[in-house]
Amino acid sequence: MALLSKKDANLILDPLADNNPITIQVLGICSALAITAELKASIVMAISVIFVLGVGNVVISLMRNIIPSKIRIIVQLIVVATLVIIVDQVLKAFAYELSKTLSVFVGLIITNCIIMGRFEAFALGNGPWKSFLDGIGNALGYGVILIIVGFFRELFGTGTLLGYPVFGDPIAKTGLYATGYENNGFMIIPPAALIVVGIIIWVQRSRNKALIEEA
């Protein structure tokens, strides 16, 4: 890591595991769950959030000394809303089908708690470069969980990944289906996302006992 000092590297690496925005800070869950039924939507959502949070953190950090603290929430919302409109228009232009799948959840990036949380907790008190790294790190931590959930839900729910059949053809009974395997329809329904995230939290906290909450 010659490019980044150790402190800077930690800004990116910490949120990936021990300070993950979803499983530890409990932020940004709303959009994380609804769109993870397929992997492709999860990846696009992750990229959108990385863009919005990375750029937004820099913008807020540059403006941090001129924003009156009383109206800072509205200023932050306007900055995020502008960035999200850009994402939404780009998606509509280049990936129309996908933007239909994501529907209102692109707009809901505005109220994604990770974004406001990082603006409040980090960008308002730190310089642009550090804020940029912090934004990218947290968005990556969010994206990782999204992609893990999307991976398992699509794999076990429909037997495909990114639309490509992995387990064989369920109608022609090839591959794994020849052995009597059936797609698990439970993974497609919305509540399954909650249970998958619950299991991720379980695994993570079993590995790192320091994260266990007091009863």
Place this chain on the structure above:
Amino acid sequence: MLEHVELFFKSIFIDNMVFAVFLGMCSYLAVSKKVSTAVGLGAAVIFVLAVTVPLNWLLDQYLLQDGALAWLGPEFADYNLSFLSFILFIATIATMVQLVEIVVEKFSPSLYNSLGIFLPLIAVNCAILGGSLFMQAREIPTLGLAFNYGVSSGIGWFLAILAIAAIREKIRYSNVPAPLRGLGITFIITGLMGIGFQSFGGMLTGDNEPPEETAPSTAEKIEEKEIKKEIEDEKAISYNEVKNK
């Protein structure tokens, strides 16, 4: 009237904000440790949704939709400002939340104190913006229905947070595996509640098929036409007969 009742129950049970579309999960998880605070936040969400959804419906209808500016004059009929809807909706919501905060502080200081920092957070509660965005996406036709949608989805959210807060108060006495304590078990319980709420899915679908009288089959239509033709033929024949005589 019937569509009001249908929308009301649909938004509370079938399209429940928390269990079907996961909106407002952040505050749902953070504020559900005690029933009393959960009730306060739930009431605030109902109120804010009831105000912002109709307001945003008006904005959508008369400012943002394709051709919505036609009331300004025919030269404005081609404008489509719908790309601005995010920024306008969130500005409306932030303003309304500020207003609610002032009102609550004035009239109920105890509620204000117990909600603490969470009242300003309603502005960034996904359930509020989600309510407006779903209202736009589902093309709710009238102002009355938009108000109904706001109130009923707020009630759905209120029910969800009330239920989870009650369960969390009890689960403190259970022997939950250590790594699952707190957040993990809340996620899994919410998932199970969501599966429970899925059983409401068939509640309103039984009546969706149109009654037979209103949609006659094509075969019936052809028969009707033939009968009409026969009658006309008979008339023509009798007319000719009369003429011949």
